[in-house]
Amino acid sequence: MHLLNLGILAHVDAGKTSLTERLLHSVGVIDEIGSVDAGSTQTDTLALERRRGITIKSAVVSFAVDDVTVNLIDTPGHPDFIAEVERVLGVLDGAVLVVSAVEGVQAQTRVLMRTLERLRIPTLVFVNKIDRRGAGYDRVLRAVADRLTPAIVPMGTVDAPGTREARFRPGIGAYDVLADHDDDLLSAFVEGRVGTDLLRRALVAQTRQALVHPVYFGSAVTGAGIPELITGIKELLPAADGDPEGPVSGTVFKVERGPAGEKVAYARVFSGTLGIRDRVPCGAARTEGRVTAISVFDGGTETRREAVPAGRIAKLWGLADIRVGDALGEPRKAHGHFFAPPSLETVVVPGPDTDSTALHLALTQLAEQDPLIGLRHDEERRETSVSLYGEVQKEVIQATLAEEFGFDVTFRESSPLCVERPVGTGAAVRFNKKDGNPFLATVGLRVDPAPVGSGVGFRREVELGAMPYAFFKAVEDTVHETLGHGLYGWQVTDCTVTMTHCGYSPRQSHAHQRFNKSMSSTGADFRGVTPPVLVEALRRAGTGVYEPMHRFRVEAPADTLGALLPALTALRAVPETTETRGETGSVEGTVPAARLHALEQRLPGLTRGEGELESAFDHYERVTHGNVPFRPAPTRKS
Incomplete structure (x- = not known):
């Protein structure tokens, strides 16, 4: 029996969770198919998920297809929870990307497919x-080829689409796509001797x-096309690999809290075998943790x-210090971030009876489960800011704090999460024991x-042996920390x-002298002198502030474009292409992330309720109009 770790991914409302339910029912794991609307699905277990009818946290369920055991991971489809998807991608052997036959290819679908292909x-x-x-059928197939990838192989056709009698009729097409990557198949194709086995x-x-992507059609509601999809999952996707006798290596992709508040880590083991009572190094700090219990997913149960x-x-x-993204045992090569970072930020405002310290601890726990929440705590102002992908995520954080921790909070208006970039080159240096330098350290830095x-x-540009390595490490770590807040308060990238x-005061080594900290350099000296040197180098280089921009596409009745275009301009959107097909018009362009929510709110009124908006982060653009956004750096009590 072989294993397959399978991800189900989609744009929100494409029917991803309903497909998971149908798969579990078809293979005999559940007797009755749950409903997203009724809140009775297997994988949407959070009360908030059931109430809102959307997936917020990834969930794992297992089933068997003949000799294949599938660990199926259902992921969120809403773009506000893309960070949850990002963590799952690194542990998958294969994926099913769900597209709606009605809405077709949507913004999130394209983002997901680009990432799946890149990985x-x-x-x-x-x-x-x-x-x-x-x-x-034809329309959606063309859209998949045009807007997702041309490397598709239709696995059949559809009879009576758009009716309850719609059925999937299997049959492999698009030989030419397969022949592009197979000389033997190309020769057979040219000579007219393509056989089923060769194909x-x-x-x-x-x-x-991952050279081609088979395309199946079906319905999670009626079950059409599901047997063919299950066969494809079993026969076309690769089995999980890894040497169980090798060194332990794994990745944590989810952390939750158990009934007693204990941490529970979801991990994929890529190499070796991890047992109860084993001690395993975790995370960047390689802190050793001891595993006290293990559960695996098997036959729909733990x-x-x-x-x-x-x-x-x-x-x-048992891994008390574990965080999402941590490596277990030997670290694997990191892929970096697959998706764009959050583009919004908001301040959490505690209710009148909410203790700010306890609220900060609760937010810290949420950040353990979702590192991209990106907490910023200002002790002097007693304010905590969180990073966001969108307004729905804000609502979910608010509801989670109320239901799981009993905290009543509101939020200030979301603001764009900008970045800073140097616009020139600048250098600065402070020398040991000169010009009033209070630190026993010489540090010179150049920013390009x-x-x-x-x-x-x-x-x-200095020799590594010029001083102890710990001092170099102190400078490097402090550089990264200091760049978290540039000249305008934004992260510098x-x-x-x-x-x-570089330079230092060496430890006194004569036998008759004792170590005198006031006369010998320590790591604290280098951590102390680095920030002012780096800030001075940044000042001389100069920095620009860049705000996040989203690419958008609006489809609306053609006769509403006349009112829509001026409204887009007023929101600082830049329409780049406008197209009319019959009674439907479309506009594509870019819009500042800060104005996206306002566009969402105004769109129904501008389009008689018929406008549809797709958007996704596109790039950062330098702010050259009005006042450059400034964000005060967090202050800390001394």
């Missing part, structure tokens, strides 16, 4: 809701290499085990602009910081 995750596409009015072997090999081998997903107890998206790089000068 080379083998992916099947399932076009759901073929039984709904307005469902299409099937090519399809399996190329799907597992089963306690003494150990979990490579390839499996498990729940682990770097390519967009490159983050922060740290280099040295896309720059290279080079250490140009």
Whole structure:
């Protein structure tokens, strides 16, 4: 029996959770299909998920198809919870991307497909809701090829789309796509001798290499196309690999709290075997934790085990310091972030009877489960800010604090989460025991602009042996920490910081002298002198503030575009293309993230309630109009 760790991904409302229910029912895990609207699904277990009818947290459930055990991970579809999807992608062997046969390819669908292809995750596409009015076959297939990827292989056709009688008729097409990657198949295709076996072997090999993506059509409600999809999952996607005898290596993709407040980590084990009572290094600090209990997912239930081998997903107890994204055992090569960071920020305002300290602890617990919440705490102002992907996430945080912690909170109006980038080169230096430098350390730093998206790089122009390595490490760590707040208070990115000068007062080594801290350099000296040197270098370089911009697409009745376009301009949106097809018009362009919520609110009134908006983060753009946004850096009590 082999394992497959499978992700179900989609734009919100494409029917992803309903498909999960139908799969579980079809393989005999559940006797009755749950309903998203009724709040009775297997994977949406949070009360808030059931009430709102959306997936907020990823969930794992297991089922068997003949000799294949599938660990299925249902992920959120709403773009506000893309961070939850990001963590899951790194533990998958394959994926099913769900597209609605009615709405077709949507903004989040494109974001997900680009990421799946970049990570080379083998992916099947399932076009759901073929039984709904307005469902299409040719139209959606063209949209998948045009807007997602041309490397698709239709696995059949649809009879009577848009009716309850809609059925999926299997049959592999698009030989030419497979032939693009297979010379033998191309020769057979040209010579007219393409056989079923040759075609099937090519399809399996190329799907597992993420070169092509089979496309199935069906309905999670009626069950049409589900048997064919299950067969595709079993035969076309690759099995989990990993040596159970190798060194332990795993990744934590989810952390939750148990009934007693204990941390429970969801982890994929890539190598080795992790057992109860084993001690395992965790996270960047490599803090050792001891596993006290293990559960694996099997046959739709959780089963306690003494150990979990490579390839499996498990729940682990006992790792008190664990955080989402931590490595277990030997770290694997990091992929970095798959999606754009949050583009909004808001201040949490405690209710009249809410203790600010207790609220901060509760928010810290939420940040353990979702690191991209990005807490910023200002002790002097007694304010805590959180990062956001959108307004729905704000509502969810508010409801979670009320239901799980009993805290009544509101939020200030969301503001854009900008970044700073150097616009020139600047350098500064402070020398040990000169010009009033209170620290026993010499540090010189130069700041240079770097390519967009490159983050922060740290280099040295001084010899590594010029002073103890711990002092270099103190400078590098402090550089990254200091760049969290630039000249305008925003995180500084896309720059290279080079250490140009170094020096220290060595520890007195004569036998008759005792160590005198006041005369010898310590790491604290380098952590103390680095911030003012770096800030001075930034001042000389100069920085620009860049605000997040979203790419948007609005579809609306063509006769409403005349009112819509001036409204977009008033919101500082930049329409780039306008198109009219019959009675429907569309506008594409960019809009500041800060104005996106206002656009969402105004759209129904401007389009008689018929306008549809898609948006996704696109880029950062320098602020050149009005006052440059300034964010006070958090102050801390001395």
